[in-house]
Amino acid sequence: MTYHLAGDSTVAPMKPAEEPMSGWGQALEGYVDAPVHNLAFGGATTDSFIASGSWDALIAEVEEGDTVVIQFGHNDQKEPELLASRGGYADRLRRFVSETRERGARAVLCTSVERRWFDGDVVTPTHGDYPNAVRDLAHELDVPLIDLTVFTTWLYEELGDTASARLLSHYAPGETSAWPEGLADDTHFRFEGAKKIAAFVxxxxxxxxxxDGDQPAKGSLLVS
Structure with missing residues:
Protein backbone atom coordinates (compact mmCIF):
# COMPACT_ATOMS: atom_id res chain seq x y z
CA MET A 1 0.00 0.00 0.00
CA THR A 2 1.24 3.47 -0.94
CA TYR A 3 -0.05 6.97 -0.27
CA HIS A 4 0.08 9.14 -3.41
CA LEU A 5 -0.15 12.91 -2.99
CA ALA A 6 -1.39 15.36 -5.62
CA GLY A 7 -1.32 19.05 -4.78
CA ASP A 8 0.39 22.42 -4.69
CA SER A 9 3.25 23.94 -2.68
CA THR A 10 1.43 23.52 0.63
CA VAL A 11 1.67 19.75 0.05
CA ALA A 12 4.93 19.58 -1.92
CA PRO A 13 8.29 18.21 -0.74
CA MET A 14 10.84 20.58 0.73
CA LYS A 15 13.28 22.12 -1.75
CA PRO A 16 16.85 22.07 -0.39
CA ALA A 17 17.36 25.71 -1.39
CA GLU A 18 14.22 26.73 0.54
CA GLU A 19 14.70 24.71 3.73
CA PRO A 20 12.98 24.72 6.21
CA MET A 21 9.94 25.74 4.07
CA SER A 22 7.93 22.61 3.42
CA GLY A 23 4.57 21.27 2.37
CA TRP A 24 2.84 18.89 4.76
CA GLY A 25 3.40 16.00 2.37
CA GLN A 26 7.10 16.10 3.19
CA ALA A 27 6.32 15.25 6.82
CA LEU A 28 3.61 12.63 6.21
CA GLU A 29 6.05 9.73 5.98
CA GLY A 30 6.88 10.31 9.65
CA TYR A 31 3.30 9.48 10.66
CA VAL A 32 2.38 6.57 8.39
CA ASP A 33 3.76 3.08 8.11
CA ALA A 34 3.61 2.98 4.32
CA PRO A 35 5.50 4.65 1.46
CA VAL A 36 4.53 8.19 0.43
CA HIS A 37 4.72 9.12 -3.26
CA ASN A 38 4.50 12.91 -3.34
CA LEU A 39 4.22 14.60 -6.76
CA ALA A 40 2.80 17.91 -5.51
CA PHE A 41 4.64 20.98 -6.75
CA GLY A 42 4.66 24.73 -6.21
CA GLY A 43 2.15 26.75 -8.19
CA ALA A 44 0.15 23.68 -9.21
CA THR A 45 -3.48 23.90 -10.18
CA THR A 46 -5.71 20.98 -11.05
CA ASP A 47 -5.12 21.97 -14.68
CA SER A 48 -1.33 22.37 -14.58
CA PHE A 49 -1.02 19.12 -12.63
CA ILE A 50 -2.55 17.42 -15.66
CA ALA A 51 -0.75 19.50 -18.30
CA SER A 52 2.66 18.92 -16.71
CA GLY A 53 2.21 15.16 -16.90
CA SER A 54 2.25 14.88 -13.11
CA TRP A 55 -1.20 13.31 -12.89
CA ASP A 56 -0.34 10.70 -15.54
CA ALA A 57 2.91 9.93 -13.70
CA LEU A 58 1.07 9.60 -10.40
CA ILE A 59 -1.81 7.46 -11.59
CA ALA A 60 0.56 5.15 -13.48
CA GLU A 61 2.07 4.14 -10.14
CA VAL A 62 -1.26 3.60 -8.34
CA GLU A 63 -2.12 0.01 -7.51
CA GLU A 64 -5.18 -1.65 -6.03
CA GLY A 65 -5.49 -0.81 -2.34
CA ASP A 66 -3.47 2.41 -2.55
CA THR A 67 -4.75 5.82 -1.42
CA VAL A 68 -4.55 9.03 -3.47
CA VAL A 69 -4.79 12.21 -1.38
CA ILE A 70 -5.74 15.31 -3.41
CA GLN A 71 -5.46 18.94 -2.30
CA PHE A 72 -5.68 21.89 -4.70
CA GLY A 73 -7.37 25.29 -4.64
CA HIS A 74 -4.73 27.86 -3.67
CA ASN A 75 -3.76 28.50 -7.26
CA ASP A 76 -6.96 27.36 -8.97
CA GLN A 77 -8.76 30.33 -7.42
CA LYS A 78 -6.37 32.63 -9.33
CA GLU A 79 -7.80 31.32 -12.63
CA PRO A 80 -11.57 31.68 -12.08
CA GLU A 81 -12.51 31.55 -15.76
CA LEU A 82 -10.79 28.23 -16.47
CA LEU A 83 -10.96 26.76 -12.97
CA ALA A 84 -14.17 28.05 -11.40
CA SER A 85 -14.96 26.32 -8.12
CA ARG A 86 -18.06 24.61 -9.55
CA GLY A 87 -16.64 24.42 -13.08
CA GLY A 88 -13.18 23.46 -14.27
CA TYR A 89 -11.83 22.91 -10.76
CA ALA A 90 -14.57 20.49 -9.76
CA ASP A 91 -14.46 18.80 -13.16
CA ARG A 92 -10.77 18.01 -12.80
CA LEU A 93 -11.16 16.79 -9.24
CA ARG A 94 -13.95 14.55 -10.46
CA ARG A 95 -11.57 13.12 -13.08
CA PHE A 96 -8.91 12.45 -10.42
CA VAL A 97 -11.41 10.56 -8.29
CA SER A 98 -12.75 8.55 -11.22
CA GLU A 99 -9.33 7.46 -12.48
CA THR A 100 -8.20 6.58 -8.95
CA ARG A 101 -11.22 4.36 -8.47
CA GLU A 102 -10.61 2.71 -11.84
CA ARG A 103 -7.31 1.52 -10.38
CA GLY A 104 -9.06 -0.04 -7.40
CA ALA A 105 -7.62 2.61 -5.12
CA ARG A 106 -9.16 5.03 -2.62
CA ALA A 107 -9.39 8.75 -3.43
CA VAL A 108 -9.38 11.24 -0.54
CA LEU A 109 -10.25 14.89 -1.17
CA CYS A 110 -8.84 17.71 0.97
CA THR A 111 -9.96 21.29 1.24
CA SER A 112 -7.13 23.82 1.05
CA VAL A 113 -5.07 24.67 4.10
CA GLU A 114 -6.03 28.19 5.12
CA ARG A 115 -3.77 31.21 4.84
CA ARG A 116 -2.83 32.63 8.25
CA TRP A 117 -4.50 36.02 7.82
CA PHE A 118 -5.74 37.32 11.17
CA ASP A 119 -8.38 39.98 11.71
CA GLY A 120 -8.13 40.50 15.44
CA ASP A 121 -8.40 37.04 16.97
CA VAL A 122 -10.14 35.48 13.97
CA VAL A 123 -8.61 34.04 10.79
CA THR A 124 -10.03 35.55 7.60
CA PRO A 125 -11.27 32.98 5.05
CA THR A 126 -9.35 33.40 1.78
CA HIS A 127 -10.57 30.61 -0.50
CA GLY A 128 -14.08 31.74 -1.32
CA ASP A 129 -16.33 28.95 -2.54
CA TYR A 130 -13.51 26.49 -3.26
CA PRO A 131 -13.65 24.64 0.08
CA ASN A 132 -17.44 24.33 -0.15
CA ALA A 133 -17.11 23.02 -3.71
CA VAL A 134 -14.78 20.27 -2.46
CA ARG A 135 -17.11 19.43 0.43
CA ASP A 136 -20.08 19.17 -1.92
CA LEU A 137 -18.12 17.10 -4.43
CA ALA A 138 -17.00 14.69 -1.71
CA HIS A 139 -20.64 14.27 -0.70
CA GLU A 140 -21.76 13.85 -4.31
CA LEU A 141 -19.14 11.21 -5.11
CA ASP A 142 -19.13 9.58 -1.66
CA VAL A 143 -15.43 10.31 -1.28
CA PRO A 144 -13.69 10.70 2.10
CA LEU A 145 -12.93 14.31 2.95
CA ILE A 146 -10.15 15.82 5.06
CA ASP A 147 -11.23 19.36 5.85
CA LEU A 148 -7.88 21.12 6.15
CA THR A 149 -9.52 24.54 5.80
CA VAL A 150 -11.41 23.97 9.04
CA PHE A 151 -8.49 22.30 10.80
CA THR A 152 -5.90 24.97 9.99
CA THR A 153 -8.32 27.78 10.81
CA TRP A 154 -8.96 26.20 14.20
CA LEU A 155 -5.24 25.54 14.75
CA TYR A 156 -4.20 29.13 14.05
CA GLU A 157 -6.97 30.61 16.15
CA GLU A 158 -6.30 28.20 19.01
CA LEU A 159 -2.61 29.14 19.07
CA GLY A 160 -3.23 32.83 18.45
CA ASP A 161 -1.57 35.28 16.11
CA THR A 162 1.91 35.22 17.64
CA ALA A 163 2.31 31.51 18.34
CA SER A 164 0.76 30.36 15.07
CA ALA A 165 3.32 32.38 13.10
CA ARG A 166 5.92 29.84 14.23
CA LEU A 167 4.20 27.21 12.05
CA LEU A 168 4.58 29.29 8.90
CA SER A 169 7.60 30.59 7.01
CA HIS A 170 8.41 33.50 9.28
CA TYR A 171 12.19 33.80 9.40
CA ALA A 172 14.29 36.42 11.10
CA PRO A 173 17.18 37.99 9.18
CA GLY A 174 20.05 35.52 9.11
CA GLU A 175 17.92 32.61 10.35
CA THR A 176 18.06 30.72 7.06
CA SER A 177 20.34 31.04 4.05
CA ALA A 178 17.36 30.84 1.68
CA TRP A 179 16.07 34.23 2.89
CA PRO A 180 19.04 36.02 4.47
CA GLU A 181 17.03 39.21 4.93
CA GLY A 182 14.14 37.35 6.59
CA LEU A 183 10.67 36.41 5.40
CA ALA A 184 7.05 36.71 6.58
CA ASP A 185 5.01 34.20 4.57
CA ASP A 186 1.55 33.31 5.88
CA THR A 187 0.81 30.64 3.25
CA HIS A 188 3.75 28.23 3.34
CA PHE A 189 4.75 26.14 6.32
CA ARG A 190 8.10 25.75 7.94
CA PHE A 191 8.80 22.09 8.70
CA GLU A 192 7.41 22.37 12.25
CA GLY A 193 4.07 23.49 10.83
CA ALA A 194 4.14 20.87 8.09
CA LYS A 195 4.43 18.20 10.77
CA LYS A 196 1.32 19.47 12.56
CA ILE A 197 -0.75 19.23 9.39
CA ALA A 198 0.73 15.86 8.43
CA ALA A 199 -0.10 14.42 11.84
CA PHE A 200 -3.74 15.48 11.43
CA VAL A 201 -3.89 14.05 7.90
CA ASP A 212 -13.81 1.14 5.65
CA GLY A 213 -12.53 -1.97 7.42
CA ASP A 214 -8.96 -1.91 6.12
CA GLN A 215 -6.62 -4.32 7.83
CA PRO A 216 -3.55 -2.84 9.54
CA ALA A 217 -1.23 -4.91 7.34
CA LYS A 218 -2.32 -2.89 4.32
CA GLY A 219 -0.73 0.25 5.74
CA SER A 220 -1.09 0.99 9.41
CA LEU A 221 -0.71 4.53 10.73
CA LEU A 222 1.56 5.55 13.54
CA VAL A 223 0.35 7.74 16.38
CA SER A 224 2.75 10.36 17.70
Missing amino acids: ARTLRAIERR
Missing part, protein backbone atom coordinates in the same frame (compact mmCIF):
# COMPACT_ATOMS: atom_id res chain seq x y z
CA ALA A 202 -2.46 10.75 9.14
CA ARG A 203 -4.95 10.49 11.98
CA THR A 204 -7.82 11.23 9.64
CA LEU A 205 -6.60 8.64 7.16
CA ARG A 206 -6.51 6.13 10.00
CA ALA A 207 -10.13 6.94 10.83
CA ILE A 208 -11.13 6.54 7.18
CA GLU A 209 -9.38 3.19 6.94
CA ARG A 210 -10.95 1.92 10.15
CA ARG A 211 -14.38 2.98 8.92
Whole structure:
Protein backbone atom coordinates (compact mmCIF):
# COMPACT_ATOMS: atom_id res chain seq x y z
CA MET A 1 0.00 0.00 0.00
CA THR A 2 1.24 3.47 -0.94
CA TYR A 3 -0.05 6.97 -0.27
CA HIS A 4 0.08 9.14 -3.41
CA LEU A 5 -0.15 12.91 -2.99
CA ALA A 6 -1.39 15.36 -5.62
CA GLY A 7 -1.32 19.05 -4.78
CA ASP A 8 0.39 22.42 -4.69
CA SER A 9 3.25 23.94 -2.68
CA THR A 10 1.43 23.52 0.63
CA VAL A 11 1.67 19.75 0.05
CA ALA A 12 4.93 19.58 -1.92
CA PRO A 13 8.29 18.21 -0.74
CA MET A 14 10.84 20.58 0.73
CA LYS A 15 13.28 22.12 -1.75
CA PRO A 16 16.85 22.07 -0.39
CA ALA A 17 17.36 25.71 -1.39
CA GLU A 18 14.22 26.73 0.54
CA GLU A 19 14.70 24.71 3.73
CA PRO A 20 12.98 24.72 6.21
CA MET A 21 9.94 25.74 4.07
CA SER A 22 7.93 22.61 3.42
CA GLY A 23 4.57 21.27 2.37
CA TRP A 24 2.84 18.89 4.76
CA GLY A 25 3.40 16.00 2.37
CA GLN A 26 7.10 16.10 3.19
CA ALA A 27 6.32 15.25 6.82
CA LEU A 28 3.61 12.63 6.21
CA GLU A 29 6.05 9.73 5.98
CA GLY A 30 6.88 10.31 9.65
CA TYR A 31 3.30 9.48 10.66
CA VAL A 32 2.38 6.57 8.39
CA ASP A 33 3.76 3.08 8.11
CA ALA A 34 3.61 2.98 4.32
CA PRO A 35 5.50 4.65 1.46
CA VAL A 36 4.53 8.19 0.43
CA HIS A 37 4.72 9.12 -3.26
CA ASN A 38 4.50 12.91 -3.34
CA LEU A 39 4.22 14.60 -6.76
CA ALA A 40 2.80 17.91 -5.51
CA PHE A 41 4.64 20.98 -6.75
CA GLY A 42 4.66 24.73 -6.21
CA GLY A 43 2.15 26.75 -8.19
CA ALA A 44 0.15 23.68 -9.21
CA THR A 45 -3.48 23.90 -10.18
CA THR A 46 -5.71 20.98 -11.05
CA ASP A 47 -5.12 21.97 -14.68
CA SER A 48 -1.33 22.37 -14.58
CA PHE A 49 -1.02 19.12 -12.63
CA ILE A 50 -2.55 17.42 -15.66
CA ALA A 51 -0.75 19.50 -18.30
CA SER A 52 2.66 18.92 -16.71
CA GLY A 53 2.21 15.16 -16.90
CA SER A 54 2.25 14.88 -13.11
CA TRP A 55 -1.20 13.31 -12.89
CA ASP A 56 -0.34 10.70 -15.54
CA ALA A 57 2.91 9.93 -13.70
CA LEU A 58 1.07 9.60 -10.40
CA ILE A 59 -1.81 7.46 -11.59
CA ALA A 60 0.56 5.15 -13.48
CA GLU A 61 2.07 4.14 -10.14
CA VAL A 62 -1.26 3.60 -8.34
CA GLU A 63 -2.12 0.01 -7.51
CA GLU A 64 -5.18 -1.65 -6.03
CA GLY A 65 -5.49 -0.81 -2.34
CA ASP A 66 -3.47 2.41 -2.55
CA THR A 67 -4.75 5.82 -1.42
CA VAL A 68 -4.55 9.03 -3.47
CA VAL A 69 -4.79 12.21 -1.38
CA ILE A 70 -5.74 15.31 -3.41
CA GLN A 71 -5.46 18.94 -2.30
CA PHE A 72 -5.68 21.89 -4.70
CA GLY A 73 -7.37 25.29 -4.64
CA HIS A 74 -4.73 27.86 -3.67
CA ASN A 75 -3.76 28.50 -7.26
CA ASP A 76 -6.96 27.36 -8.97
CA GLN A 77 -8.76 30.33 -7.42
CA LYS A 78 -6.37 32.63 -9.33
CA GLU A 79 -7.80 31.32 -12.63
CA PRO A 80 -11.57 31.68 -12.08
CA GLU A 81 -12.51 31.55 -15.76
CA LEU A 82 -10.79 28.23 -16.47
CA LEU A 83 -10.96 26.76 -12.97
CA ALA A 84 -14.17 28.05 -11.40
CA SER A 85 -14.96 26.32 -8.12
CA ARG A 86 -18.06 24.61 -9.55
CA GLY A 87 -16.64 24.42 -13.08
CA GLY A 88 -13.18 23.46 -14.27
CA TYR A 89 -11.83 22.91 -10.76
CA ALA A 90 -14.57 20.49 -9.76
CA ASP A 91 -14.46 18.80 -13.16
CA ARG A 92 -10.77 18.01 -12.80
CA LEU A 93 -11.16 16.79 -9.24
CA ARG A 94 -13.95 14.55 -10.46
CA ARG A 95 -11.57 13.12 -13.08
CA PHE A 96 -8.91 12.45 -10.42
CA VAL A 97 -11.41 10.56 -8.29
CA SER A 98 -12.75 8.55 -11.22
CA GLU A 99 -9.33 7.46 -12.48
CA THR A 100 -8.20 6.58 -8.95
CA ARG A 101 -11.22 4.36 -8.47
CA GLU A 102 -10.61 2.71 -11.84
CA ARG A 103 -7.31 1.52 -10.38
CA GLY A 104 -9.06 -0.04 -7.40
CA ALA A 105 -7.62 2.61 -5.12
CA ARG A 106 -9.16 5.03 -2.62
CA ALA A 107 -9.39 8.75 -3.43
CA VAL A 108 -9.38 11.24 -0.54
CA LEU A 109 -10.25 14.89 -1.17
CA CYS A 110 -8.84 17.71 0.97
CA THR A 111 -9.96 21.29 1.24
CA SER A 112 -7.13 23.82 1.05
CA VAL A 113 -5.07 24.67 4.10
CA GLU A 114 -6.03 28.19 5.12
CA ARG A 115 -3.77 31.21 4.84
CA ARG A 116 -2.83 32.63 8.25
CA TRP A 117 -4.50 36.02 7.82
CA PHE A 118 -5.74 37.32 11.17
CA ASP A 119 -8.38 39.98 11.71
CA GLY A 120 -8.13 40.50 15.44
CA ASP A 121 -8.40 37.04 16.97
CA VAL A 122 -10.14 35.48 13.97
CA VAL A 123 -8.61 34.04 10.79
CA THR A 124 -10.03 35.55 7.60
CA PRO A 125 -11.27 32.98 5.05
CA THR A 126 -9.35 33.40 1.78
CA HIS A 127 -10.57 30.61 -0.50
CA GLY A 128 -14.08 31.74 -1.32
CA ASP A 129 -16.33 28.95 -2.54
CA TYR A 130 -13.51 26.49 -3.26
CA PRO A 131 -13.65 24.64 0.08
CA ASN A 132 -17.44 24.33 -0.15
CA ALA A 133 -17.11 23.02 -3.71
CA VAL A 134 -14.78 20.27 -2.46
CA ARG A 135 -17.11 19.43 0.43
CA ASP A 136 -20.08 19.17 -1.92
CA LEU A 137 -18.12 17.10 -4.43
CA ALA A 138 -17.00 14.69 -1.71
CA HIS A 139 -20.64 14.27 -0.70
CA GLU A 140 -21.76 13.85 -4.31
CA LEU A 141 -19.14 11.21 -5.11
CA ASP A 142 -19.13 9.58 -1.66
CA VAL A 143 -15.43 10.31 -1.28
CA PRO A 144 -13.69 10.70 2.10
CA LEU A 145 -12.93 14.31 2.95
CA ILE A 146 -10.15 15.82 5.06
CA ASP A 147 -11.23 19.36 5.85
CA LEU A 148 -7.88 21.12 6.15
CA THR A 149 -9.52 24.54 5.80
CA VAL A 150 -11.41 23.97 9.04
CA PHE A 151 -8.49 22.30 10.80
CA THR A 152 -5.90 24.97 9.99
CA THR A 153 -8.32 27.78 10.81
CA TRP A 154 -8.96 26.20 14.20
CA LEU A 155 -5.24 25.54 14.75
CA TYR A 156 -4.20 29.13 14.05
CA GLU A 157 -6.97 30.61 16.15
CA GLU A 158 -6.30 28.20 19.01
CA LEU A 159 -2.61 29.14 19.07
CA GLY A 160 -3.23 32.83 18.45
CA ASP A 161 -1.57 35.28 16.11
CA THR A 162 1.91 35.22 17.64
CA ALA A 163 2.31 31.51 18.34
CA SER A 164 0.76 30.36 15.07
CA ALA A 165 3.32 32.38 13.10
CA ARG A 166 5.92 29.84 14.23
CA LEU A 167 4.20 27.21 12.05
CA LEU A 168 4.58 29.29 8.90
CA SER A 169 7.60 30.59 7.01
CA HIS A 170 8.41 33.50 9.28
CA TYR A 171 12.19 33.80 9.40
CA ALA A 172 14.29 36.42 11.10
CA PRO A 173 17.18 37.99 9.18
CA GLY A 174 20.05 35.52 9.11
CA GLU A 175 17.92 32.61 10.35
CA THR A 176 18.06 30.72 7.06
CA SER A 177 20.34 31.04 4.05
CA ALA A 178 17.36 30.84 1.68
CA TRP A 179 16.07 34.23 2.89
CA PRO A 180 19.04 36.02 4.47
CA GLU A 181 17.03 39.21 4.93
CA GLY A 182 14.14 37.35 6.59
CA LEU A 183 10.67 36.41 5.40
CA ALA A 184 7.05 36.71 6.58
CA ASP A 185 5.01 34.20 4.57
CA ASP A 186 1.55 33.31 5.88
CA THR A 187 0.81 30.64 3.25
CA HIS A 188 3.75 28.23 3.34
CA PHE A 189 4.75 26.14 6.32
CA ARG A 190 8.10 25.75 7.94
CA PHE A 191 8.80 22.09 8.70
CA GLU A 192 7.41 22.37 12.25
CA GLY A 193 4.07 23.49 10.83
CA ALA A 194 4.14 20.87 8.09
CA LYS A 195 4.43 18.20 10.77
CA LYS A 196 1.32 19.47 12.56
CA ILE A 197 -0.75 19.23 9.39
CA ALA A 198 0.73 15.86 8.43
CA ALA A 199 -0.10 14.42 11.84
CA PHE A 200 -3.74 15.48 11.43
CA VAL A 201 -3.89 14.05 7.90
CA ALA A 202 -2.46 10.75 9.14
CA ARG A 203 -4.95 10.49 11.98
CA THR A 204 -7.82 11.23 9.64
CA LEU A 205 -6.60 8.64 7.16
CA ARG A 206 -6.51 6.13 10.00
CA ALA A 207 -10.13 6.94 10.83
CA ILE A 208 -11.13 6.54 7.18
CA GLU A 209 -9.38 3.19 6.94
CA ARG A 210 -10.95 1.92 10.15
CA ARG A 211 -14.38 2.98 8.92
CA ASP A 212 -13.81 1.14 5.65
CA GLY A 213 -12.53 -1.97 7.42
CA ASP A 214 -8.96 -1.91 6.12
CA GLN A 215 -6.62 -4.32 7.83
CA PRO A 216 -3.55 -2.84 9.54
CA ALA A 217 -1.23 -4.91 7.34
CA LYS A 218 -2.32 -2.89 4.32
CA GLY A 219 -0.73 0.25 5.74
CA SER A 220 -1.09 0.99 9.41
CA LEU A 221 -0.71 4.53 10.73
CA LEU A 222 1.56 5.55 13.54
CA VAL A 223 0.35 7.74 16.38
CA SER A 224 2.75 10.36 17.70
